[in-house]
Amino acid sequence: MLYMSGARSLAPWENPVSEHASAGHADDTAQGHGAPEGETRRDFIHIAAVAVTAGGAAAVAWPFIQQLGPAADTRAASSKDVDITKVPLGGEIRVLIGGMPFFIRHRTEEEIQAAQNVDVSRLRDPQTDDDRLVPKLDGTLNRAILVTSGSCTHLGCVPLGPSQGSVGEFGGWYCPCHGSYYDTSGRIRKGPAPLNLPVPEYEYLSDTVIKISL
Amino acid sequence: MSGQSTYEPKTGFTKWLDARMPIVRLAHDSFVDFPTPKNLNYWYTFGGILAVCLVIQIVTGVVLAMHYVASTDAAFASVERIMRDVEYGWLIRYIHSNGASMFFLAVYLHMFRGLYYGSYKEPRELLWILGMVIYFLMMATAFMGYVLPWGQMSYHGASVITNLLGAIPLVGEGIKTYLQGGPAIGDATLNRFFSLHYLLPFVIAGVVILHIWALHVTGNNNPTGVSVKNVKADTVPFTPYYTVKDGFAIILFLIMFAVFVFYFPNVLGHADNYIEANPLQTPTHIVPEWYLLPFYAILRAVTFDIGPIEAKLLGVIAMFGSILVLFALPWLDTSKVRSMRYRPLAQQCFLGFVIACVVLGFAGANNPDDLVFKFGADKLAMSYTDANGGAAVRTFTEFAEANSFLATLPSSAAGALEVSASGFKWLWVAQIAGAYYFAFFFILLPLLGVIEKPKARPASIADSVHGKKKTTAAAVAATSPGPQTTGSLKPAE
Known part of the structure; x- marks a missing residue:
């Protein structure tokens, strides 16, 4: 009440104590903070306002976070059909799907035998060779064709394989980054990598075409 | 503070x-x-x-x-x-x-x-x-x-x-x-x-x-x-x-x-x-986006040369000038009174200025040669090549007249007929509003400070x-x- 006499009567919604508290800066000590009985309505408004603001902020943040994720066209490009008849016997082809490397290997009879004859219980990541294959449409396994991810499970390097002329001690792949050795089923046999080369999600569309998905 | x-x-x-x-x-x-x-x-x-x-x-x-x-x-x-x-x-x-x-x-x-x-x-x-x-x-x-x-x-x-x-x-x-x-x-x-x-x-x-x-x-x-x-x-x-x-x-x-x-x-x-x-x-x-239209209108409003300065350059000068004049505003307004609440004349001139800006916006959105409104009846304009090989135009009120004139022309004259309307062009709107825009800064504001009697504050x-x-x-x-x-x-x- 600075220059008016302070005679104006307060409307029912006005709270003299909290109004002083919010407007008073230098004279907090003189006015004190509001008495507890007068604070309910204003507290309700404050809490409601903060709640609405927080809800609005979250609603605005959502699209701005979502836009960082893969776009619809990126997601649509996350599978590829591969003609396996193009893979030479004893060799492999490498495909990129959404920037991720995959190996499709046409194994020789010796390589299949080597993969089948391993004592699974002694492996770091135990898996039989048949576990790492996907049946054809008629339900039988095509053991000649092995499909694996092309990134080493250690730190994501792309291992060398038959096309680079370096298959390592176990006849499969050799990762030159930190010396991980994979066998002809893509299983880890030696070196720092903890897991086998993962088998991606894929299916036989026919006897000669497979569809690999991310 | x-x-x-x-x-x-x-x-x-x-x-x-x-x-x-x-x-x-x-x-x-x-x-x-x-x-x-x-x-x-x-x-x-x-x-x-x-x-x-x-x-x-x-x-x-x-x-x-x-x-x-x-x-x-x-x-x-x-x-x-x-x-x-x-x-x-x-x-x-x-x-x-x-x-x-x-x-x-x-x-x-x-x-x-x-x-x-x-x-x-x-x-x-x-x-x-x-x-x-x-x-x-x-x-x-x-x-x-x-x-x-x-x-x-x-x-x-x-x-x-x-x-x-x-x-x-x-x-x-x-x-x-x-x-x-x-x-x-x-x-x-x-x-x-x-x-x-x-x-x-x-x-x-x-x-x-x-x-x-x-x-x-x-x-x-x-x-x-x-x-x-x-x-x-x-x-x-x-x-x-x-x-x-x-x-x-x-x-x-x-x-x-x-x-x-x-x-x-x-x-x-x-x-x-x-x-x-x-x-x-x-x-x-x-056309530019709406917020630039008034300046675009001022640019296109200048269709005349002044002395050695060609219309194109003059339009550019007018467009940039219409923005730059705002920088000089504190010294163009000579009135000692700040708020127009207490300046009855300035209030009216300023209302005119705001209208001029909006009108310039519309003028910028429209083709300068299009008509705001027509006056008189539409006419038929025949353009053709005259006997000397120059371009000529003749206007008619009736199609029959134009047609009979066309029949008198040799085929090499290549007569072409179109409807010609006369009326108030958007160009003129832009020129009037643009002139007021500059007059507000260079004439009205300096003058009002001298002649206006402000109300009590x-x-x-x-x-x-x-x-x-x-x-x-x-x-x-x-x-x-x-x-x-x-x-x-x-x-x-």
Whole structure:
């Protein structure tokens, strides 16, 4: 009440104590903070306002976070059909799907035998060779064709394989980054990598075409 | 407005921080305990709204730049990819494109406020000039941003504007080539526009800080134009009074913004810009975005030479002059009275000025040769090649007359008939409104300060508030304790 006499009567919604508290800066000590009985309505408004603001902020943040994720066209490009008849016997082809490397290997009879004859219980990541294959449409396994991810499970390097002329001690792949050795089923046999080369999600569309998905 | 700071750090951390970098004190003195005239109305909320607009444009712009490709081959497709494939890309791009319009809408209302209440006058000349620098940077940023989607309007709009600079004598062609980075708008232009479009908003943010700094030295103007004389009686602290008032206005503004984004996202744009740029085909009707239309109208209004200066160059001078004149405004207005509330003649002249600006906007949107309204009946105009091989035109009122005249002509005359209407051209509208625009600054404002007799002004802000009979919000505020600060406002009036 600075220059008016302070005679104006307060409307029912006005709270003299909290109004002083919010407007008073230098004279907090003189006015004190509001008495507890007068604070309910204003507290309700404050809490409601903060709640609405927080809800609005979250609603605005959502699209701005979502836009960082893969776009619809990126997601649509996350599978590829591969003609396996193009893979030479004893060799492999490498495909990129959404920037991720995959190996499709046409194994020789010796390589299949080597993969089948391993004592699974002694492996770091135990898996039989048949576990790492996907049946054809008629339900039988095509053991000649092995499909694996092309990134080493250690730190994501792309291992060398038959096309680079370096298959390592176990006849499969050799990762030159930190010396991980994979066998002809893509299983880890030696070196720092903890897991086998993962088998991606894929299916036989026919006897000669497979569809690999991310 | 550097009074003694009332900030008292309470916790150990804030005391530690305050002794090393008093950033909390700065914020407190600038936005909490900042003495603000108690009679500010809603016209004064656009400063806060503009700050919000700038933040929205920067945030959405940074996100769009993550998905945009600045290349003539890929730009258009990348924008369509944002619209179709990027998660919520449509929303973010629509916020950004409509945000530009909202930004200009708010800045025009902010400038209107400043003009009406004389906020550019002593001691706020520099504050006004900094505002004009921001406005100029905004126009440059908006222009370059409009080029980025690489639509038909982007390409040909940029082509028209950069070619304008070629009209400047001696250096024009050089400037144009260095701006375009080649013989025409192309990859080089698109990349430098993208780079500058990303840079300039941060320059704007820097000038905004200077703008607020200058504001906080002189303090706010107010609707009466009367300076603060008694900080206790005339002002209230910025928080909570104006944070709440600004906050409320920001919410209303954002609701209107959202209506555009969600229901009319393309109403302020041009359909032509959804066609990929084709340098071989110009759209029939090139127009800039609405917020630049008045200046475009002034550019096209100059169709006559003055002495040795050709019309094209004169149009460029008039267009840039119409912006630059705003920088000189504090010295063109000779009146000692700030607020037009107390200037009856200036009020009317200013109303005319606002109308002229809006009319210029419409004139800019229309083809200069199109007619606002017709006078007289339509006529038939026959154009043909006369006996001497020159072009000739003859008008008729009846088709039969024209037809019989055509029969007398040899076939080599190649007579062609079209309807010719006479009426009031948009060009003339632009010329009249443009003339008023300049007359307002160069004739009316200097003259009014001398001949006008202002109305009586209140002795102080407090008097103007309490002179009212009704209990207004400001009067309620007045009954609560005012700030205890000792601001160092120097009364100028």
